[in-house]
Amino acid sequence: MNREVRVRFAPSPTGPLHIGGVRTALYNYLFARRHGGKMILRIEDTDSQRFVPGAEEYIIESLKWCGIEIDEGVGVGGPHAPYRQSERREIYLKYAKQLIDAGWAYYAFDTPEELDKLRSEAEATGKTFAYNFKVREQLPTSLSLSKEEVEARIARGDQWVVRFKMPENEVVKMDDLIRGHVEVNTSTLDDKVLYKSADALPTYHLANIVDDHLMEVSHVIRGEEWLPSLPLHYLLYRAFGWTDTQPEFAHLPLLLKPTGSGKLSKRDGDKMGFPVFPLFWTSPTGETSRGYREDGYLAEAFINMLSLLGWNPGTEQEIFSMEELINTFSLDRVSKAGARFQPDKAKWFNAQYMHTLSDEQLAPYMQPILKAHGIEVADEVAGKAAGIMKERMTLTTDMWDLTSFFFVAPTEYEEKLVKKQWKGDNPAMLKALRGVLEGIEDFSKENTEVVVRAWLEREGYGLGQVMNTLRLALVGAGKGPGMFDVTEFIGKAECLARIDNLINNVTPLE
RNA sequence: GGUCCGUUCGUCUAUCGGUUAGGACACAAGAUUUUCAUUCUUGAAAGACGAGUUCGACUCUCGUACGGACUACCA
Numbered sequence: 001m002n003r004e005v006r007v008r009f010a011p012s013p014t015g016p017l018h019i020g021g022v023r024t025a026l027y028n029y030l031f032a033r034r035h036g037g038k039m040i041l042r043i044e045d046t047d048s049q050r051f052v053p054g055a056e057e058y059i060i061e062s063l064k065w066c067g068i069e070i071d072e073g074v075g076v077g078g079p080h081a082p083y084r085q086s087e088r089r090e091i092y093l094k095y096a097k098q099l100i101d102a103g104w105a106y107y108a109f110d111t112p113e114e115l116d117k118l119r120s121e122a123e124a125t126g127k128t129f130a131y132n133f134k135v136r137e138q139l140p141t142s143l144s145l146s147k148e149e150v151e152a153r154i155a156r157g158d159q160w161v162v163r164f165k166m167p168e169n170e171v172v173k174m175d176d177l178i179r180g181h182v183e184v185n186t187s188t189l190d191d192k193v194l195y196k197s198a199d200a201l202p203t204y205h206l207a208n209i210v211d212d213h214l215m216e217v218s219h220v221i222r223g224e225e226w227l228p229s230l231p232l233h234y235l236l237y238r239a240f241g242w243t244d245t246q247p248e249f250a251h252l253p254l255l256l257k258p259t260g261s262g263k264l265s266k267r268d269g270d271k272m273g274f275p276v277f278p279l280f281w282t283s284p285t286g287e288t289s290r291g292y293r294e295d296g297y298l299a300e301a302f303i304n305m306l307s308l309l310g311w312n313p314g315t316e317q318e319i320f321s322m323e324e325l326i327n328t329f330s331l332d333r334v335s336k337a338g339a340r341f342q343p344d345k346a347k348w349f350n351a352q353y354m355h356t357l358s359d360e361q362l363a364p365y366m367q368p369i370l371k372a373h374g375i376e377v378a379d380e381v382a383g384k385a386a387g388i389m390k391e392r393m394t395l396t397t398d399m400w401d402l403t404s405f406f407f408v409a410p411t412e413y414e415e416k417l418v419k420k421q422w423k424g425d426n427p428a429m430l431k432a433l434r435g436v437l438e439g440i441e442d443f444s445k446e447n448t449e450v451v452v453r454a455w456l457e458r459e460g461y462g463l464g465q466v467m468n469t470l471r472l473a474l475v476g477a478g479k480g481p482g483m484f485d486v487t488e489f490i491g492k493a494e495c496l497a498r499i500d501n502l503i504n505n506v507t508p509l510e
Numbered sequence: 511g512g513u514c515c516g517u518u519c520g521u522c523u524a525u526c527g528g529u530u531a532g533g534a535c536a537c538a539a540g541a542u543u544u545u546c547a548u549u550c551u552u553g554a555a556a557g558a559c560g561a562g563u564u565c566g567a568c569u570c571u572c573g574u575a576c577g578g579a580c581u582a583c584c585a
Binding site for chain 1: 511512513514515516517520521522523524525532533534535536543544545546547548549577578579580581582583584585
């Protein structure tokens with residue numbers, strides 16, 4: 001079958017998009033681009049109870065930050081609009097009825113309370129209640145009730161649902177692009193609710209199949225948690241008579257907790273100090289969650305890290321741009337086992353990306369940080385400062401600590417360094433060095449270095465002795481780049497002022 | 511409990527019957543160094559277990575164990 005590749009990312013707006021969801025979106029996107037297909041964004045808001053305001057906007061902004069482009073869907077439009085399921089509600093009832101007419105589904109009038117009661121009764125006797133072929137004809141359904149009774153109940157406004165009439169003892173044979181061949185006997189399955197009258201909305205299963213069909217989706221790439229409902233979905237395609245255009249399925253391995261067992265959750269992030277969401281999120285109730293963007297990660301590094309969680313190219317390449325990912329991604333290299341999320345590796349990826357940024361690319365990350373500290377400089381200056389220190393950066397949030405001395409003179413001096421350097425003949429040496437620096441015309445780091453090195457050799461000072469004392473004066477701490485980077489950056493006047501400050505305000509030891 | 515999926519260094523993974531089982535993160539040691547880093551070198555570190563198929567199994571089959579997902583009028 002050689003049809004146009006059309007995939008969809010179909011999140012439910014019940015909260016911020018989890019990184020597992022981002023990865024699912026990413027793999028869909030890579031697959032679509034790899035095959036010259038379309039990426040659809042569909043919002044599955046068929047659960048009116050769990051709807052969270054702002055979640056949809058969050059999802060769209062997250063995908064945008066990640067560089068995952070949507071060709072068709074919510075926020076973009078397209079030939080199958082609307083793409084928000086709550087705006088397609090009238091479509092689904094028609095299809096539910098079609099299934100009933102064909103004998104593939106039926107009305108059920110049990111209330112949720114009655115079902116809860118049946119479940120707890122079964123549990124009390126050590127059994128599990130399943131709504132299936134064994135009980136559906138004993139319960140109040142259109143299978144047990146007369147046609148008149150069913151019509152009367154509906155007319156009177158009784159609440160009802162439409163359930164799928166799961167066949168008895170039939171083996172459903174399925175193929176998954178990642179898992180291979182899977183078979184399930186329908187007798188182990190239950191009669192899933194497809195549509196509920198209470199809110200006039202379908203459940204996931206119906207909406208999903210109907211929309212995937214209508215939107216001509218060719219490949220369904222989703223999380224492993226959906227694998228157990230794949231038989232139902234296969235059967236729905238058959239019931240509708242859509243098997244010839246049924247999409248291919250690929251169930252992705254889950255993202256697991258860094259330690260312990262189970263799938264990754266927001267709590268893990270809070271506990272271990274890493275974000276599980278791409279962007280910072282404030283819930284309607286005011287609860288907040290940190291995000292990769294705000295924590296100082298670059299989108300490219302974040303995506304690169306996520307791409308390798310459950311997929312690998314089969315080569316030893318680890319750093320991939322989005323374009324390279326698109327060119328190398330394939331579903332048959334997606335692994336089957338769940339991938340444990342590793343915060344340390346996320347940091348390593350980010351550091352790798354930080355190291356490759358040019359001064360121009362660094363400036364936009366640097367500027368807001370400088371402004372927050374009341375510093376206004378040109379982009380070139382901000383970028384240069386960051387560029388000098390980028391090898392030491394892991395996250396963009398490291399920038400201030402790493403570069404503050406370029407912009408602010410030390411107000412206090414690190415005790416350890418004072419003890420080590422501000423003693424003996426060092427104060428006298430620094431005074432002499434001040435004189436040398438004052439006499440330098442060309443204050444470029446190259447020239448300053450030549451002059452200072454010649455001087456210290458002539459005078460018999462050690463390089464470490466001179467540099468570390470100068471570092472104490474200019475930086476105030478045992479950090480920073482080579483000293484001539486600092487002298488050039490802050491300029492002669494500032495250099496001399498900082499030296500004077502140390503000499504005049506800090507009493508040498510001994 | 512039931513159904514389904516899975517199982518190679520601590521972690522992410524390569525290997526598609528024959529390899530000294532490779533790489534990366536983290537870790538350790540060393541080198542470089544003007545502080546802190548970076549970088550480089552080296553090291554330690556794995557096929558859950560048991561049967562079978564085969565000349566030969568990490569790779570195929572079965573069983574066991576363990577892990578996970580699902581089991582809602584949620585997705």
